[in-house]
Amino acid sequence: MGIKEYCFKKSLWVFHIAASPCNNCDIEILDCLTPRYDIERFGMLLTGSIKHADVLLVTGMVNKKAKKRVKELYDQVPKPCVVVAVGTCPSSGILFKESYNFAGPLDKVIPVDVYIPGCPPKPEAIIAGIVKFLNKK
Amino acid sequence: MNEKKVVIPIGPYHPLQEEPEFFKLYCDGEIVRDVVWESGYNHRGIEKVCEGKSYDQVTFVVERICGICSTSHPFAYVNAVEDIVSIDVPTRAKYIRSIIGELERIHSHLLWLGLAGHFIGYNTVFMWAWKYREPILDISEMVTGNRNHYAMFKAGGVRRDIENEYIPEIRKVMNKLKPKIDLFVGAVMDDPVIHSRTKGIGVLTKEDIKEFHALGPTARASGIAIDVRKDDPYAAYPLVKWKVITFDEGDVFAKVKVRLLEFYESISIIEQCLKGLEKEKNSPIEIKIKTIPPGEGIGRHEAPRGEVFHYVRSDGTNRPIRHKIRAPSFMNVPTFRASCIGQTVSDVTLILAAVDPCYCCTERLLTLYDWETGKKTMTFNDLIKLSHAKTARVMKKR
Amino acid sequence: MKDIVGHLKKEFKSQIIEVYTHNAKRIYVKIPREALVKVAEFLYKKARCRFAIASGMDTRDGLEIIYHFSDDAGSGVMINLKISVPHKDPQVESLTCLFKGAEWIEREMHELLGIKFKNHPNLVTLLLPEDWPKGVYPLRRNYKNE
Numbered sequence: 055m056g057i058k059e060y061c062f063k064k065s066l067w068v069f070h071i072a073a074s075p076c077n078n079c080d081i082e083i084l085d086c087l088t089p090r091y092d093i094e095r096f097g098m099l100l101t102g103s104i105k106h107a108d109v110l111l112v113t114g115m116v117n118k119k120a121k122k123r124v125k126e127l128y129d130q131v132p133k134p135c136v137v138v139a140v141g142t143c144p145s146s147g148i149l150f151k152e153s154y155n156f157a158g159p160l161d162k163v164i165p166v167d168v169y170i171p172g173c174p175p176k177p178e179a180i181i182a183g184i185v186k187f188l189n190k191k
Numbered sequence: 192m193n194e195k196k197v198v199i200p201i202g203p204y205h206p207l208q209e210e211p212e213f214f215k216l217y218c219d220g221e222i223v224r225d226v227v228w229e230s231g232y233n234h235r236g237i238e239k240v241c242e243g244k245s246y247d248q249v250t251f252v253v254e255r256i257c258g259i260c261s262t263s264h265p266f267a268y269v270n271a272v273e274d275i276v277s278i279d280v281p282t283r284a285k286y287i288r289s290i291i292g293e294l295e296r297i298h299s300h301l302l303w304l305g306l307a308g309h310f311i312g313y314n315t316v317f318m319w320a321w322k323y324r325e326p327i328l329d330i331s332e333m334v335t336g337n338r339n340h341y342a343m344f345k346a347g348g349v350r351r352d353i354e355n356e357y358i359p360e361i362r363k364v365m366n367k368l369k370p371k372i373d374l375f376v377g378a379v380m381d382d383p384v385i386h387s388r389t390k391g392i393g394v395l396t397k398e399d400i401k402e403f404h405a406l407g408p409t410a411r412a413s414g415i416a417i418d419v420r421k422d423d424p425y426a427a428y429p430l431v432k433w434k435v436i437t438f439d440e441g442d443v444f445a446k447v448k449v450r451l452l453e454f455y456e457s458i459s460i461i462e463q464c465l466k467g468l469e470k471e472k473n474s475p476i477e478i479k480i481k482t483i484p485p486g487e488g489i490g491r492h493e494a495p496r497g498e499v500f501h502y503v504r505s506d507g508t509n510r511p512i513r514h515k516i517r518a519p520s521f522m523n524v525p526t527f528r529a530s531c532i533g534q535t536v537s538d539v540t541l542i543l544a545a546v547d548p549c550y551c552c553t554e555r556l557l558t559l560y561d562w563e564t565g566k567k568t569m570t571f572n573d574l575i576k577l578s579h580a581k582t583a584r585v586m587k588k589r
Numbered sequence: 590m591k592d593i594v595g596h597l598k599k600e601f602k603s604q605i606i607e608v609y610t611h612n613a614k615r616i617y618v619k620i621p622r623e624a625l626v627k628v629a630e631f632l633y634k635k636a637r638c639r640f641a642i643a644s645g646m647d648t649r650d651g652l653e654i655i656y657h658f659s660d661d662a663g664s665g666v667m668i669n670l671k672i673s674v675p676h677k678d679p680q681v682e683s684l685t686c687l688f689k690g691a692e693w694i695e696r697e698m699h700e701l702l703g704i705k706f707k708n709h710p711n712l713v714t715l716l717l718p719e720d721w722p723k724g725v726y727p728l729r730r731n732y733k734n735e
């Protein structure tokens with residue numbers, strides 16, 4: 055077991071960056087915490103401070119103004135960390151790729167570990183994405 | 192700015208269309224003296240993107256403006272296109288449109304209620320409200336195929352029918368929802384702590400509303416009965432009976448009451464529309480629009496947060512040459528200049544939340560560091576903690 | 590107020606260039622830019638209309654701004670004031686002297702279309718990033734995405 059796997063064995067704390075999303079992926083992330091999905095059972099928590107986070111959930115297409123902030127936030131996370139691109143927007147930009155304020159897909163800004171496509175991905179899909187990553191050896 | 196003042200940044204992320212929010216509160220002790228707004232973190236240039244898409248594709252683009260009111264924008268947009276073409280959609284399509292619009296209002300208000308509870312420090316309300324929101328999303332998934340971003344609307348009608356088999360299921364969920372709303376209403380109206388936290392806080396007078404042209408529940412809580420569904424009737428709203436809820440106080444409590452009572456109106460509208468659907472069995476759900484003539488159209492829809500406004504101009508080709516979008520928060524957010532100044536920091540979170548500028552993004556509001564060197568900064572979480580502490584204090588006093 | 594357009598015509602006879610009625614609820618009134626503040630004041634204060642929003646756009650003949658006013662007293666009429674400013678001199682009087690609700694939309698039009706609003710209290714960027722090049726307006730027709 056490598057250090058990275060060891061770090062992510064238990065109780066992941068999640069920080070949520072919204073880089074100009076439409077809000078929908080963000081609601082679905084919050085939905086994971088509420089009674090029906092309740093990922094707090096596994097010790098997963100949304101934290102308010104980036105310094106406590108193991109996982110970064112990034113939603114939305116990254117626009118030119120948010121790009122600098124996303125980079126800065128990534129620099130502040132204690133490493134190792136997992137970066138998850140939630141939704142199709144951060145993965146590719148979909149229909150916003152023609153926009154004048156599009157700063158490129160997320161993996162051009164910071165390294166990404168997991169892509170969860172969907173517009174928006176269902177809470178089940180978000181949970182499945184994380185589980186898949188954890189089971190990857 | 193005065194050097195003595197403490198700057199508290201709130202933000203920057205907030206997602207309703209082009210209105211992400213980053214507030215800087217200039218404080219003097221506990222009292223907020225000025226609110227400055229900075230934005231651009233969420234500007235996606237959607238108006239320009241729309242100009243490169245065909246009329247049919249634009250419905251999908253505008254849906255992605257906001258995830259919570261993902262029906263409001265297509266609703267206003269199809270109204271605008273139908274205004275250019277000057278057609279009236281079939282009655283069955285009207286009923287379906289109104290049902291989807293009201294389902295969205297219910298789930299949006301529930302979402303807001305949960306977050307408002309979270310802000311005061313009642314996390315149980317947060318969890319409950321979101322739990323009761325799930326069945327609404329289930330109906331949406333059953334009827335439209337997706338939990339949000341329904342893709343139900345198209346110019347000339349709707350894309351999918353609400354099958355007759357779905358109707359009893361929708362009724363069942365509505366009937367189950369009613370006692371839950373009663374529970375929330377009881378909890379809010381009887382709780383002395385909620386009263387003392389929200390009454391007389393962040394008051395917006397009628398004059399303020401007229402000055403800022405605020406919309407939706409924000410305006411209705413200040414005694415101004417504007418509701419596009421009544422003022423400029425569209426879809427099935429003139430066909431059903433319902434009333435506009437208004438209160439005169441203008442404080443946070445009035446805003447809570449307006450939203451709570453709107454649940455009942457929405458449920459009643461849905462039930463009447465379902466009856467209408469049963470009457471309109473096997474009738475068409477759309478009119479084919481062949482060409483869109485040159486001209487301009489305005490479409491409006493009363494979203495959960497207020498009036499959504501779309502202006503579309505056509506030059507006779509298959510693409511709009513200009514598409515102007517105005518979401519309600521664009522007019523509601525500036526009212527903070529009137530409602531926050533002079534209030535304490537711990538109340539400001541509540542006031543900001545009361546307008547409902549898509550506050551599902553609580554956890555996304557980030558820490559900003561070094562905003563203006565040498566000045567103390569605070570994270571949004573600290574602010575929520577302050578708010579929780581005040582609730583605890585109020586509780587202890589009783 | 591009933592028949593707002595009739596009152597408008599009576600009050601500002603010489604200044605109205607054209608009145609175009611799309612249907613009973615959508616009325617477009619073309620006025621010169623000099624008359625804007627007065628007509629807007631009439632609509633806001635006397636006719637008690639609500640300012641919904643303003644849409645700016647780039648056309649062949651100049652930059653066009655449409656101020657949408659909504660009559661909420663039950664009629665559902667929208668009165669739309671159209672003004673046109675030339676590309677060479679894109680200036681118009683700000684409406685912030687009448688109501689604060691116009692502040693943001695004027696800032697938005699200022700940066701996306703490059704229209705200057707005279708007497709605006711705070712005409713700084715609203716949406717675009719800090720390092721956006723000066724004099725480049727994304728909603729103009731000649732804007733090209735890199």
